[in-house]
Amino acid sequence: MSLRHRLVNAAVGAGVLASLVAAPPAAVAAAGPATLPASQYTLTANYNQFDAVNSALVSTLGTAAVHTVMDNANHDRTALPSSFSVAGLSTGFRFDSGDNSDCTNYPQGITTSRDAVGTANSGNYDGHQLVLVSWYTKDGCDGGQTRSRITLADWDATYPNKYRKVLLVEPTGTAAAPDFKDIPIHAGGVSWYGDYLYVADRGKGMRVFDMRKILKTNTGGTADQIGHQSGSTYYAHNYAYVLPQVGTITSKTTSGTNLAWSSISLDRVSKSIVMTEYTCSSGCTDYPNRAPRAIRYPFASSGTFAATTTASQALQLPWYKLNGVASHNGRWWFNSSGSKQLYYWTPTAGSSTFAWVGSGESLSYWEDDTAADLLWSLQEGAGNRNVFAVTQATYGGG
Template identity: 80%
Template structure:
């Protein structure tokens, strides 16, 4: 694993604090309860926008991931906050504009290690990358209006840079294609093979293809989106990623799944999801126990079958969950409300650890030469830290 050492200069205080803390205290906790997995299903359509995307590619042309990164125009910096968590290894902060932006919020996290595994140092198209999903509001107090991803170089071979890509949904006709904003919370994201899966709270997941990044015009006004005559705009983004399909969730339960966040389990070749719920008193979220569900990919593929039945389902004793990860039979859940990370296996039971405030999604980072990591991030304005801790610090 080639980690850019100079990033640690800004994070020396954090790393030193983590080392001083040692292993965090683990407290016994209530345990998840198994549910009937057969009540949860996914219907996959990867060809939903084929005709429109073919037309868009013909008109705009595509940009490979390495081209996007060659044109990265933002600089990440070292973490200067004292995160106060054990096992801290490394991380970064977004630039000052993104760190203090009250209209955009980072949510999901995945990496090129999810996409391709540990081979070739986890490089996708020549780059080892951390990918973060964001949602955008119309101003600091406005309604949610669009979603984007950020590709961040994480390799000593390249500069400390990142690039933003707008997520869009194809519209129009094959003769006159266009696109519009994707208005989802983007609370979780998984990169597997060439496909990017983005959580859609009330539906399931939206699917994108990382080989189909489109080039757009950075002129125009900030509110322009889609075709304007023969010119294509995307809120001044130079690149957009069009949706290719949808994974629609269904259940025989009385309560539909609320897709708060997702994560990849490379061992079992599945995506796991969990829900953000409250024990009581919430008006914008369900007031009930949350669930976590595992959906397996089609055998030997990075796609789901046309119809998929869940292979595992759990009812959880914890609330306000913004992060989930699973690997080799183990589970982790992050509660932003409690500032705690929960670890559980059927054999070892549950344990609770202190965690960061404003914590969001989790991504498991496999490593053949070094300890495995858990990557996560904070959404808090002024403290947009993306960080990694040793997995072994938080469970066996």
């Protein structure tokens, strides 16, 4: 079912329809990016980093296909509240009340099965049209990051309005004694292409996961138990499913400071992943105080990154506190949580600035063969975690 029909099921009852006829936000001219030498930015890819241990984990625990995970989805997503309004709103949802208000877990990145497979077969991956969100977990409401996870939400009228949490883990141990541990990263951006899931790792690049290798784990342990316990028992903080890392994409630059990977997004037109940095103009202690950059890295013809990849585009940006980036067919969007603005830019048309939501996070471009193309995004603030899609044409996309 198309997103136009999903709107009736997911949003009208909550009073969202009124916001669909809101006037488009006024575009304001803005300073634009400057071109940087793309050759100064490279990636080194290793998709086989954990092969031996992962093979042993698969043999020991067994895998669960995505459709099996979704058949066992155990959380109900809800409609957007009537109070939520943003220009060009098409559809969206909220997590259940527990996840919406949880001060120890924060949603960050967003991608969809349309990133993974395109528009064919309604964008279904393993029979499901999905919205995938990455999260990080803190040790208490005021603690540091301890682990990360994803949620898979069904976005198809054929299935219930359900979602399932899957813990991200890093394989450890040996082939003879396989194990896994938590991945305590911010998970600020996520992109799904083919079978591979790419998760931003702030100071390093990306971690790679294979959606065909979700592992089944044991439940019933204590909340802090992770990894091998005894015999064939593996706990994962009571998660029934874990997704083990398969490889690492390492970032390097020959000019200036290393990239601070904030958010990533897939551009299916140019078959590339774009990234941007979260930086401050001044005054930040946990983030760089300098102008941010946006870099485009192309996939090889195989649909994965080559052993070494040189960027195909590099930009110096005039905007700060960027939590989201998207690009499609030569167009760029950047979300600033600091200014509550969405910036649009093309090399020919220049830049425009639009009013945007507060606590905005990542962006994902949703192609549609029968309806308007969309931009998916989300808000991270506890009690106000709206996952929503707007028509991209409302924000300069044309």
